[in-house]
Amino acid sequence: MTLLPIFNRALRICLLILLAARIAPAQTAEPKEPAGQDSTQQPSQQRPQVFFPMADQPKMEMHHHGNIHEVMPQFPHLGNSQRVVSGPIVQLEDLEQMAVTHNPTLAQSRRAVESARGRELQTGLYPNPVIGYRGDEIRGGAYGGGEEGFFVEQPIILGGKLGLNRKIGASAVKERQAEADAQGYRVENDVRIAYYRVLAAQERLALERDLVGIAQSNVRIIRQLGNVGQADETEILEAETEEQRMEIAAGIAEAKFKREWAMLISAVGVPSIPAGGVAGKIDADLPSLDSSELLRSLLAESPEVKSAQASVERSEAAVLRAKHESIPDITVRAGMQQNFEQLNGPDRRVGLQGFAEIGLHLHLWDRNQGGVAAESANLNAAKNEVSRVDLMLRDRFAMYTEDYSSARLTAERYRTEILPRLERAYKLMAEQYGLMTASFIRVLMLQHMLYENETAYVDALERTWTSSVALRGYLLEESLATSASMDMQLQANHAIQP
Secondary structure, three states: OOOHHHHHHHHHHHHHHHHHOOOOOOOOOOOOOOOOOOOOOOHHHOOOOOOOOOOOOOOOOOOOEOOEOOOOOOOOOOOOHHHHOOOOEEOHHHHHHHHHHHOHHHHHHHHHHHHHHHHHHHHOOOOOOEEEEEEEOOOOHHHOOOEEEEEEEEEEOOOOHHHHHHHHHHHHHHHHHHHHHHHHHHHHHHHHHHHHHHHHHHHHHHHHHHHHHHHHHHHHHHHHHHHOOOOOHHHHHHHHHHHHHHHHHHHHHHHHHHHHHHHHHHHHOOOOOOOOEEOOOOOOOOOOOOHHHHHHHHHHHOHHHHHHHHHHHHHHHHHHHHHHHHOOOEEEEEEEEEEEEEOOOOOOEEEEEEEEEEEEOOOOOOOOHHHHHHHHHHHHHHHHHHHHHHHHHHHHHHHHHHHHHHHHHHHHHHHHHHHHHHHHHHHHHHHHHHOOOOOHHHHHHHHHHHHHHHHHHHHHHHHHHHHHHHHHOOOOOOOOOOOOOOHHHHHHHOOOOO
C-alpha cells in the first residue's frame, strides 16, 4: 500500500511528458517573407520587418516531432494580389480615361449645357416681323373701286426685356455647367473608389486563399499525427472543419471581388470589359490631408455651391424680368396699296398710296403681379438652397473626415504596432514549438490571429483611400444615380415669353 502514491506520481509525470510532446506540426510550404517586405515599396510605407536569420532558424534534423517536419512560419504579404486574378490587369489611369469617353452621364451633362446655351440664344432674339396682304372694298361696288396691297408689322420690345432674357439664359448656362462639373467629379470619384475597393477585394481574396492552403496543410499534419497516435479523432475533425470554414470564406471573398469588379466597370461605362483585376498596391503612399484647407475649398469651390449660386443669379434676373413685363411694347405696321377708286374721268384712279399704324399695349389691370410674386418666391427659395447646400456639405464633410481620420489612425497603428508584434509572436511561437516547448495549437492560433489582423489592416486601408477620394473630390459620388438636368423641367419652371 505504501507504493501506491509513488506509482500515481510517476504516472502523472509520464502523462505530462506525453502531453507536452503530443502535437507536432510541419508545413511543407516555403516560408514567405514578412508582410510589407517588398523591394518596390516606399520606405515610408514599409512595416517594420521580421526576418528569420539562418543562424536562428531551427534545423529540421535537430528538432523532430516523430515523423512530422518542422514548422516554417508563413506570413501574409500585401502588394501581390494580382496573382489571384485570371483576366487582364488594368491601371487606374486607363479606367479614368475610359470613363471620360464612355460614361453616359457625362454626355448627358454636356447636352444639358448645350441645350441651355440654345435657350439663351433663343430667348434673346428679336421678334420676327409679320408680312401680309391687305384688301378693302375689293369688289369695287358701284364705283368700281377698291384697295389692295401689302403690309409689314413689327413688334418692338421695350424695357430691356430681351436683355433680361439673355441674362436669365446666361445664368442658366452657368448652373448647367456647374452641374456638368459636378457630374464629372462624381464619375471620377466613383471610378477611383471602385478601383480601391477592387484592389482591397483582391488583397482579401489572396489572404483567404492563403488561409485555405494553410488549413489544408494543417489537415495533412493532424492526420499524420493521428497516424502516429499523437492526435485523436476530435482534433482531426476540428482541423477538417476549419478547412471547410476557410474554403467558405475564400468563396465569399471571391464573390465580393466579382461584385466590386462589376461595380467598377459600371462606373467606367464599358460593361464589355472582360473580368480581370487592377494593378497597384493598397498600402503604398497613403494620402495625407489638411482638413481645414479641404473644408475651405469645399465651401468656396464645390460645383454644388456654384450651381446654387447660379440659381440665385438666375432667379434675381427672373424677378427683374417679371417686373419689366408691365412696360408696354409697341407694334408698328406700315404698307403700300393700290387704290382703284375713280376720280373725275373714267380713266383716272387714285393709284398707289401708303399707310402706317402704331399701337401701344397698355398694362392697366394685368401688370404681371402674379408673375412677380412667383419669381420672388423662387428667389427666396434659391437663397435658402445656398444655405442648405452649405450646411449639407459641412455635415457630410464632418462624416467623411471622421471616417478618414479613424481609418488612417487604424491603418497606421496596424502597420507600425499591431502586425509587427503579431509577426514576432508568431515567429517565436513557431521556434518554441520546434524546441518542443509550445503546442501546435498555439502556433495555429497566432497564425490565424495574424491573418485576421492583416485583413483588418486591408479594411482600414480601403476606408482610408475611399474617404480621401471623396474628400478631395468635393464629396460627390453616385454618378449613375444622378442624371443631367432635363430641358423640359427647366422650361416648365422658368418659361420666358418675350
